[in-house]
Amino acid sequence: MQDANNNFYEEILIAGFGGQGILLAGKLLAQAAMKTGHEVTCMPSYGAEVRGGTANCMLVMSNQPIASPMVVSCNSLIAMNKASLDKFAPCIKSAGLLIMNSSLIDEMPKLDKSIEILAVPADEIAVELGNQKVANMVVLGAYLQRRGVISPDAAAACMEDVIAKHHHRTVPINTQAIHKGAEFART
Amino acid sequence: MKTVFKRTPSLKDTQTHYCPGCGHGLAHRLLAEAIDELGIHDRTIGIAPVGCAVLAYDYLDVDMIEVAHGRAPAVATGMKRTNPDKIIFSYQGDGDLAAIGTAEIIHAAHRAEQITVIFINNAVFGMTGGQMAPTTLLGQVTTTTPQGRQSNGQGFPLQISELLAILPGAIYVERCSVYNPAQISNTKKAIKHAFELQMNGAKGLSLVEVLSPCPTYWHMSPARSMEWIEKEMTKVFPLGKLKDIA
């Protein structure tokens, strides 16, 4: 993702099933990227599939203007369930990063050796925090920690921008989840 | 010499293109008189339909627009919502309002648009050559019902005013006619009442249906046409106030 001239171009896919908060995770990452001075595009899957079907979000972050917002192969994949992992694992570039929700994925995928795999029991961590729904923030926290482009703190600071006002009571638990995920990735 | 009758200013001094005995001329005059008597000429915008009255702006001397077939209530919505101080009326025939524009009139009423609709029902498509309208009577011969309208296959006369009157957003619906002087003067009263509701900011749509003669496509003399309205049309389309919240 980083070349000799210090230019970086990070393509990310976040995928799962509808209801797992894929879009919210993508929006938060995009907002944080924008607030920290990066170029960013964020393209969610949309329409009927947002309820119960598969959901995914393509992000591109760079320090250069971004041409195509479409992600076909990615530097990082965040897979929230088995189906998304099976579908998108082949898209990970060599030396890429896979963050997978091991609560819902019970076997390790067979990938190119150069790809780093981080299995995060996101649902378990989220349940411990008191709400399974924040599993999306757990994996995002793990991603941020491991990738190091944007700090978990910077992302947490954008939480109020992306969560609808009438859900603002969930800001603290979502923030905690980011930090828990980051903590998991550190250890 | 004493002047007992003169042309009201909102009616233009021009030659008519309507057929002898047609009801549109009468309706135009009543409308223009109502506008002048209420003193709303300066703030009235009228909408002409597709049909014989498409050229209504050649007779009515207020700001006017001509719109696609049946869409007048939608156009009126756009006008009134952005200009609540203006008096907006649409003038529509039975093909325009009761056939192609059914969705627009029902939804304008259903949204309680504060507009006035003058609905001319002559039971036939005039401009296109006398075809069946939704309001054509059973047994009535038209270009497209050469054997007379049969309910089986061609449907029943559509009583659109009755349909509209059940909507909460329609606040005044009256069916009038022009077959005799008493009815003519009642029609003008109804039009004025509808405008007054709009002027007072009453929250809903007002509609005046006018049973109007089409001697040409009824294949009758003008005098016989007036009789036919009184004797036949009013049986299917009874006159009177269907609704008035005022």
Add this chain to the structure above:
Amino acid sequence: MCGNEALSEAAIIAGLDAYFGYPITPQNEITAYMSRRMPEQGKVFVQSESELAAINMVFGASATGKRSMTTSSSPGISLMQEGISYLAGAELPAVVVNVMRGGPGLGNISPSQGDYFQATRGGGHGDYKTIVIAPSSVQELADSMSRAFDLADIYRMTVLILADGILGQMMEPVVLDKKPKPPLPAKDWALTGAKQRPQNIVRSLWLKDGALEKLNYKLQEKYRQVQKNETRCEQYMVDDADIVIVAYGIVARIAISAVNKARQEGIKAGLIRPITLWPFPTEQIDKASEELRIFLVVEMSCGQMVDDVKLAIAGKSPVVFHGRPGGGVPSVDEILEKIRQLTVRNSV
């Protein structure tokens, strides 16, 4: 902000008086946004009973001199064609946004460019045109709105913003331009009530001998002015290019990535991106074809704009087409591969 929200806010900043719309994916964010923001501004929002009604509500508001718009996606835009033709005949300004989806029929909700012909040829009945602007980023989508309203008022015609599902849905940082614009000529033709002036009439029916012919010549003269003054296109690395991609909207953005990659491989690729699809940048493309180079037209359709490119080039250079219809999106690598093939073949 996603594209749909950005264009909505930009329209409000541009002085939108009334928004009329009917829900359809992938542009539902616009109706939702407007339903909240327009009343906040003391402006009009109406959810219509159909797209047919929506465009006619625009017709009504516009006739009284107000700035109004409607938005939809392909199937809804088809329904609006009647109204757009009447707007052209009556010479009323209007702004319409089409967030295109796959067709024909109900198609799907994926992004598409299948409505190019409909957009650039008028779309409804009669001899008329609409100005068609095709932005390629969320920022440009937002920037297009105030220009669209100005053009609509200046030329008294419909301006169509041609976006697609990707542009509508994708999120990018946007800076909204709030600079006040110079005032435009007064709308003395508007229906405001005939107070101390003769009656104004807005009409598209002209029955007298020769009257409609006259109107049409007048419209054509206006369209010539638009062609002369308002054609826009972007050129990227065209000067020394051996192969020039022609693409618009989101596809142009994907194509720029392909051009950059091709350049890294030593292939001299460039891009021409029509920003206005009507008027089409015929001259610019014609000029670029004076030197013999390959033109590769890429579209999310089975080939529509390619016809205009061929007309512009008139046989002077070869024109090749690559397209993905029905919701398919061409990838950077797919376009790059096409560039490689064409340039290899050319150098042999």
